[in-house]
Amino acid sequence: MKIGNKNQISILLRKRILDFAVKTEKAHVHIGSCLSAIDILIETLVFQMGSRDRFILSKGHASLALYVVFNYLKKISNKELASYFEEGTHFGIHTPGSMPDLIPLATGSLGHGLSFAAGVALGYKMQDQKTKRHVYVMISDGECNEGAVWEAAQFAVAIRIDNLTVIIDKNRVQALGRNKEVLGDGASVAKWRAFGFNVGTCNGHSFADLSAGFSALNKLKNNRPSVLICKTIRGRGIKSIENKVVSNYTAVTKEVYEEAILNLKS
Amino acid sequence: MRYIFAEQFQKIADSDKKTVFMTGDLGFNAFEPLIQSMGPRFINAGVAEHNMVTAAAGLAYSGLKPWIYSIAPFVSIKVLEELRNDVCLPNANVKIVALGGGFDYAIAGPTHHALEDVALMLTLPNMKIYVPSFPQDIAPIIKEMSEHQSPSYLRLTKAHTTNINIPAFKPMRQVIKGDKLTIVVLGSLAVEVIDAVSKFEYKIDLWAVSQLPLRIDDAFEESIKKTKSLIIIEEHVEHGGLGQYLSAYLMKRGRVSPNFIHLATKGYQSGLYGSRDFYLKENSLDKKSIARIVEKYLSRL
Numbered sequence: 001m002k003i004g005n006k007n008q009i010s011i012l013l014r015k016r017i018l019d020f021a022v023k024t025e026k027a028h029v030h031i032g033s034c035l036s037a038i039d040i041l042i043e044t045l046v047f048q049m050g051s052r053d054r055f056i057l058s059k060g061h062a063s064l065a066l067y068v069v070f071n072y073l074k075k076i077s078n079k080e081l082a083s084y085f086e087e088g089t090h091f092g093i094h095t096p097g098s099m100p101d102l103i104p105l106a107t108g109s110l111g112h113g114l115s116f117a118a119g120v121a122l123g124y125k126m127q128d129q130k131t132k133r134h135v136y137v138m139i140s141d142g143e144c145n146e147g148a149v150w151e152a153a154q155f156a157v158a159i160r161i162d163n164l165t166v167i168i169d170k171n172r173v174q175a176l177g178r179n180k181e182v183l184g185d186g187a188s189v190a191k192w193r194a195f196g197f198n199v200g201t202c203n204g205h206s207f208a209d210l211s212a213g214f215s216a217l218n219k220l221k222n223n224r225p226s227v228l229i230c231k232t233i234r235g236r237g238i239k240s241i242e243n244k245v246v247s248n249y250t251a252v253t254k255e256v257y258e259e260a261i262l263n264l265k266s
Numbered sequence: 267m268r269y270i271f272a273e274q275f276q277k278i279a280d281s282d283k284k285t286v287f288m289t290g291d292l293g294f295n296a297f298e299p300l301i302q303s304m305g306p307r308f309i310n311a312g313v314a315e316h317n318m319v320t321a322a323a324g325l326a327y328s329g330l331k332p333w334i335y336s337i338a339p340f341v342s343i344k345v346l347e348e349l350r351n352d353v354c355l356p357n358a359n360v361k362i363v364a365l366g367g368g369f370d371y372a373i374a375g376p377t378h379h380a381l382e383d384v385a386l387m388l389t390l391p392n393m394k395i396y397v398p399s400f401p402q403d404i405a406p407i408i409k410e411m412s413e414h415q416s417p418s419y420l421r422l423t424k425a426h427t428t429n430i431n432i433p434a435f436k437p438m439r440q441v442i443k444g445d446k447l448t449i450v451v452l453g454s455l456a457v458e459v460i461d462a463v464s465k466f467e468y469k470i471d472l473w474a475v476s477q478l479p480l481r482i483d484d485a486f487e488e489s490i491k492k493t494k495s496l497i498i499i500e501e502h503v504e505h506g507g508l509g510q511y512l513s514a515y516l517m518k519r520g521r522v523s524p525n526f527i528h529l530a531t532k533g534y535q536s537g538l539y540g541s542r543d544f545y546l547k548e549n550s551l552d553k554k555s556i557a558r559i560v561e562k563y564l565s566r567l
Contacts, residue, residue, distance in 0.1 A: 097356050104327055105352065112352055115317040119324020119332075126286070126306065127329060148348075151317035159309070 006207040010039050011264055014237055016068040018260050021252035024085045028093045032247030034065040036171040036232035041069045043210040044136055044167060052133050054120055056105050058113020059140040059169060060094035067091050075102055111146030113137045114166060118156040121164040138167045142174030144186020156225040157196035164225040169204065171234035175248050187229050197227045204230030237263050267425045268365055270404045272296050278412045279304050286325055290315050290336035315340045319348035326358040338364035338380030338421065346386055353417045354390040361411050367421035367453060368501030369545040381531050385506025387419045388478060394418040397453035399474040401425045406435040426457035437477035438486060444470040446567060448489045452500035452508040459499055462556035469564060475508055482515060487522060496524040501551060504530040
């Protein structure tokens with residue numbers, strides 16, 4: 001697909017995220033993370049994954065971005081998605097456990113997704129070497145504060161799984177500060193390379209760059225898991241909160257919504 | 267019981283090729299045959315238990331049947347969130363083998379003891395807890411665990427044997443018959459209790475519990491109705507263990523309200539280290555202390 005068309009999908013799904021966010025007017029939507037992750041999710045789920053591959057959103061607070069991509073893929077219906085944030089919905093703030101074929105792990109507590117993904121990838125590999133079912137997991141750079149991420153990173157390398165791709169949404173901001181000022185940059189190339197991963201980097205808002213990043217990693221055949229470190233901007237598209245700590249807790253009010261829509265149109 | 271476990275587990279691993287064994291870097295001098303026979307299905311997940319639990323959940327998701335193994339506190343207290351979120355909430359088919367229930371790790375000290383694990387596991391959805399009382403329980407328990415498509419937790423202790431004839435494994439079984447005092451004991455502390463009460467012939471109605479949650483045997487309620495006296499003994503803290511489980515059950519049923527004594531661990535009063543028996547004595551759970559308490563109780567009847 002042409003890059004221009006991918007950009008059209010991005011505009012469409014960014015608008016959907018904003019439409020749901022303004023409906024709730026709740027900060028818990030985690031609009032900042034949804035807008036940093038959405039382009040990576042589109043590239044991964046729509047253009048990279050095979051039908052039997054699995055995707056785990058370890059940074060479960062960006063769930064709305066995942067829901068709208070699944071809706072675009074017709075795996076979540078409009079009616080189902082309309083229940084987002086409503087009483088009795090499947091689609092709350094964090095990814096649910098009620099649809100394991102689509103969402104293999106209910107997340108929300110950070111630091112679980114990579115271990116789970118490594119287990120699934122190993123399980124697929126042990127049961128069938130030929131099918132090459134691939135497992136993708138998205139974590140955030142803030143999530144790299146978690147010790148379990150590094151337990152999992154060591155494990156994934158030790159068990160020599162080449163059917164696992166870690167995708168880091170590197171928006172450089174966490175809940176209460178900038179990553180570098182909290183525990184340092186957990187999404188640095190040096191750290192992941194030191195742990196034994198194949199490492200790629202890209203601009204997480206450029207479809208050309210994302211696609212090239214995946215392609216370069218896919219070419220490597222060395223029994224190592226891969227990580228694609230995607231530089232992103234938290235809250236991208238809402239200039240007043242872009243790249244700011246506040247973007248984690250910004251409720252999309254009508255005013256914020258109008259600012260974002262104007263920006264999308266431009 | 268780890269040698270018996272290894273021997274019995276070997277049979278499961280041989281017959282079911284979807285079975286995978288993960289250890290947190292433990293099993294030296296016990297699992298070498300398993301390593302040989304299981305090949306890549308034997309995984310040393312390293313000293314990284316948080317990862318091991320969640321990776322096992324991932325293996326289960328892929329269709330395999332993982333068993334994870336470490337010292338009890340490292341696969342219970344340390345990883346409670348992973349067990350809750352990734353194993354129990356999705357009802358993943360993961361088996362947890364926890365070595366060293368209670369004071370079993372003795373002079374290794376409190377960091378290696380598991381006095382709270384039963385309580386913690388009982389709070390988790392879908393979790394079955396197996397607390398073998400005698401070495402011969404291991405085979406039927408791991409067979410049952412392997413056949414059941416849900417999480418379960420096996421609290422292993424060192425092998426204890428007893429001279430009396432023990433009925434086959436059941437979640438709750440009568441071990442000694444008597445008519446003055448009903449005693450219930452959790453897991454392998456049963457052996458100490460059998461020794462402690464053997465001199466009170468025909469007076470003690472002794473029951474062993476080896477699985478929780480538990481469907482209470484009607485005959486057990488009959489026993490309490492008859493004796494009107496109940497002592498519950500466990501190598502576990504008072505809160506959340508068998509004592510509170512059974513007493514809450516009996517209160518809900520509202521049929522019997524016996525005189526009740528709960529013998530549980532009280533903690534590390536001296537702060538000193540020693541053998542399992544040292545800790546049992548400090549907590550009045552050794553043979554002599556139990557015999558003394560029972561004798562005193564019987565003398566008042």
